[in-house]
Amino acid sequence: MKHRSFFWFMLPSALAMLVFIAAPIVSVLIQSVYAPHEQVIKVVESCSIFGCTESTTVDQDATSALRDAEPLGRFVGSQIYTDRNHLATEEIAVAWQEAEGFGDFFSKATNLPFYGAMSFTLTYTAVVTPMAIILGFFIALGVNGLPKLLRGPTIFFSLLPMIVTPLVGALILFWMIDSRGVLGVGLQNILGDPTLSLKASTPMMWVTLIVYGIWSSCPFAFVVYYAGLQTVPQDSIESAKLDGASRWQQTWHIVIPHLVPLTTFMALIKIMDNFRVFEPIVSFNAEAHAQSLSSFIYNDLSGETQLLSSAAATSVLTIIGVVILLSPVLVRTWRDYGNQR
């Protein structure tokens, strides 16, 4: 393609990226190094039907003068990043010195909110991404082996978890796993433990969220692999058959190598998606047991008092996390395409 036509071809999407992706990232970066002004507090008498009490309030006249002078707030540099609610550098250093062994250090670290959220997010990403891809692959193989007549309905049912809106799907499951719900009572009967509650224990809640994650995201892998399976060269399969290769050997030596580029692509997308896990935590009311980086940002923005700088700092840390996680896959893609040239 000529440089000129390439430029005009790319311009709309480059502009959209600039406005909707690059600009917000810059704005978040700026917000994360500024914090609200020192509050000017004045003592006032506040009265309601319950009587009058001495109370305090923010002095708006003084505050608006401060805001006019420095509209962005006070510059705090990396203070928000290193404070206890984020990277907690001081607390981590203390924990490192005082910890008796690595296990103790790990539990002290994950007690800090950011590292607690990080540990769930990473576990979720590390388990759900490969499991969903592998499961999707086997569903695709299974569907591909079905007689043509059955394929349509099977594909439809296999896609259902993806079609159902995540919030609604998770909410339905939330009720089913309730200790008085169908699945909850079923599990109690199967395991013979009438006090069993998936929502009451942290490990069970993690398992539930991860199972939900795999269930809801494997259709994506299935669809992509199913499309990929249609492109497997039939000549190679037939010659392998003639050579007496079993079905498993055909899959292992021909189908899987053929689908590797698709897998890379899916790993990229799924790692990004899973790292931003959010809806299941809200729908399952799992805040007591699991926090992810996204739910952490959401809490900062939806609490009694909004913490914009804190949310901005966590957003930047999330972006950095995504980049770090994706770098091996990106490097690999870069090499693959480099070699082809």
Place this chain on the structure above:
Amino acid sequence: MTTMKKAVLASALAAASASAFADHCGFNEGRVNIVGNEFPAIQTVGAGAVACAHGSATVETNLTKDHQKINLAGMSGNPAEYTSAIVANSSIVALMNEDVIRPLNDLIAEYGQDIPKKQLVTIGGDVMAVAFMANAQHLVYRQDILEQAGLQPPSTYEEMLSGAEKIRQMGILEYPLGGAYKAGWNLAQEFTNMYIGHEGEFYKPGTAEVSVNNAKGVATLEMLKALSEYMNPDFLTHDSNLTSDEWTAGNVAMMNMWGSRTGNLLKPESSDPVVHTNTKVAGPMTVAGGAEPASTLWWDGWTVAKNVSDADAKATFLALKAATTEGVLNADNMGEAVWMIDGYQPEEVNEGVFAAIAAGTTPYPMLPYHGLLHTALGDNIADFLTGKESAEQTLSDIEAAYTAAAKEKGFL
């Protein structure tokens, strides 16, 4: 069009009070958009305001339990999307901190001389809100179950615990207690109640420095944990709506619940006759031999946004004034709340809130930084209730989380 439909529907619903709106609340232009919580009394007020739509004036409401997540953002723009937020003594603070609601002194002087003085919420001499109802958490109990177990309605949390044990021992209910213990805002509220019951102070006097890591804080956490052992094991996911569902399903014998939500529990369509006819209310309980009830007093009231035109502010003021006068009260909604409106006739269901007021319950603290502490409490208490860490560790986590947030916000 949808606004018109809403208006027509609401006027039909409010037929009983039609006469009060004969003059269309005194305005026929301007835009009114109200954001607020979704419990029944606020629905009544919202419908009353919508009934004022007349001429070119539009009145819309957005009543949702997520109101606090959207009201500040919806009032920060200029002009603001929401011309009014219905708030309580906790949530008005977030709006005042960001200076998005206006003092009502001038509007009252011009259009609101007849609003009873008791309804006005003044801060530093400025009227910032007009309250229309009082609220508090208090005891709700099942008379039949307590009688069966030979128990009196508890007046202390210690009695509640021993009663719960007896009900469980007799095999009547496995989980006789209920409570809105969902991790987050609800759980923090239960801590606040119990800590006040222990006569604890949240801050070092005269400062924004938190001090909950003390013997009273530990006792508070331990009482919450003791109670939770008699609750459905899923208690950390139960907000006040789900706790009410547990109640109407007949699974609970005693709970600490909002006065504003008990009206729903008494409705015949809410549950089996044995449940709703035996649902009774009493005042809030005390704890650890203290005199102060382990509860907080609340008012709910309306505000007017700062960043709206004078015409919209006038329309908003008049619509909400009309929606909180005697005209909106009728036999159906009388028991929905302890109304501060003239003409209110208390019903049996409201006795819990009256008892809370009579017992001298502390109003929820209206401090600019208290929202940060509430959030820190809600994020950390679950770790103690699930047995992950000690009470002292949880309290020190709460203090550290609050301190970091308060430093960021410029309070420390």
